[in-house]
Amino acid sequence: MIKQLKSRIRKYFGFSVTETKGFMVLVMLFPVVLTLPAFLKIFINQNTTDITVKTKQLDSLVALMEEKIVSREQTKYNKKATGSVELTRFNPNLVSYEEMLALGLTPKVAGRIINYRKKGGHFKVKKDFKKIYGLTEAQFNRLKGYIDLPNDYQYKEERPEIIEKKHEFSDKVLNYHFDINQVDEEQLRSIRGIGPTLSVRIVKFRNRLGGFVAIEQVEEVYGLSAEIKEVLQERGYVENDFRPELININHANADELSVHPYITGKLASQMIKYRSQHGVFKNLEQLMNIHLIGRNDYDKLKPYLTL
Numbered sequence: 001m002i003k004q005l006k007s008r009i010r011k012y013f014g015f016s017v018t019e020t021k022g023f024m025v026l027v028m029l030f031p032v033v034l035t036l037p038a039f040l041k042i043f044i045n046q047n048t049t050d051i052t053v054k055t056k057q058l059d060s061l062v063a064l065m066e067e068k069i070v071s072r073e074q075t076k077y078n079k080k081a082t083g084s085v086e087l088t089r090f091n092p093n094l095v096s097y098e099e100m101l102a103l104g105l106t107p108k109v110a111g112r113i114i115n116y117r118k119k120g121g122h123f124k125v126k127k128d129f130k131k132i133y134g135l136t137e138a139q140f141n142r143l144k145g146y147i148d149l150p151n152d153y154q155y156k157e158e159r160p161e162i163i164e165k166k167h168e169f170s171d172k173v174l175n176y177h178f179d180i181n182q183v184d185e186e187q188l189r190s191i192r193g194i195g196p197t198l199s200v201r202i203v204k205f206r207n208r209l210g211g212f213v214a215i216e217q218v219e220e221v222y223g224l225s226a227e228i229k230e231v232l233q234e235r236g237y238v239e240n241d242f243r244p245e246l247i248n249i250n251h252a253n254a255d256e257l258s259v260h261p262y263i264t265g266k267l268a269s270q271m272i273k274y275r276s277q278h279g280v281f282k283n284l285e286q287l288m289n290i291h292l293i294g295r296n297d298y299d300k301l302k303p304y305l306t307l
Contacts, residue, residue, distance in 0.1 A: 091148040092123040103143060109134045125150050180218065180236035181211045191235075193228045208261050210245030212238055213303045220261070246306040249287070250280040262301050267292045281307055 004025075089098065092113065100110035112132055123129050126147045130140045136254050178187070188199035198221075206212055218224070218232045247260060249271060257268035266278050275281065283304055287293050293301075 005243065016215070021247065074217050078151060087146050089146050089148045092129045093117065103146075104139065109139075111146070116262065122306055123149060125152055127152075128275055129271075139305065177235055177237060179239060180215060180232070181206065181242055183236075191228070191231060193231075197230070198223060208259060210260070211242060212243055213242070214238060247304055248306050260304060261302075262290075262297070262304070283307070 065151075085101065088104065088144060095113075097104075097110050097114055100113060101107065109132060112134060116132065126149050129135070129147055129149070150233065185196075185199040185203050188194050188202055189196065194202075194240075201223060202218070202221050209217070212218070214300075215233050215236050215238055219229050224232075249257070249259065251281075254265070254268040254272050257263050257271060258265045263271075267290070270292055271287070274286075274290055281287070284302055285298075285307065287301070288295070288298055
């Protein structure tokens, strides 16, 4: 029967004997090729399922061991706190990690309190301590009587003499009103919200300007919050007879001009170029001929310039 099949294939396709044999082999392999992907998929899925099951079993075992370790530690510290060790007063802002464990707190809760304090957190009253995540109601009630903090916020009205004392002027503390052109970095730092960086920045900007001619110029200092700007404008002032340091625009070079906050490097170059082409400035208004200077720019610059 096979010989007859081969004979028919040879006649139908015009194959040689060798080609007919090869064709027959391909025909027999064709079903294997078709079924092989499905077989491999089943095999791979089976292995993956086995690995996943084993991984889940291992994870469950590790979790169970960790749970037992934590439970053992918590039980140990709870026994220590409620047993032989007598509860004593403590301040949550100062108590150590070990002392918290002795009070019966879990390692996780004690760790959260330490992290809270490291990030600048501060407990002001007893109920603030209750906000720590993981601290149970029962634990808080047991420790509440030993927390060395007020029960609630207390507000005290300051007496007039205390307020007046705060406004006394000294080398380190600013008076309620102060000359913005005379105040130094250390005195600026006595204003709430102004630290070393901002105090240096304010004085540096003032020096580059040649002095503030209007208190509103503090708004131009980079990095000041709206609250700080408001305080500086409310408490600071410029003396009526104050005269800023002046720049002679007929003698200053580009580097000397560009030091001023209102004069960019490009504007300084244009001023030098204009002076070279038209001669010395006869009046300050000639600056308006430079296309980079508008009316507002001129009005800001004018108090700091001379011929």
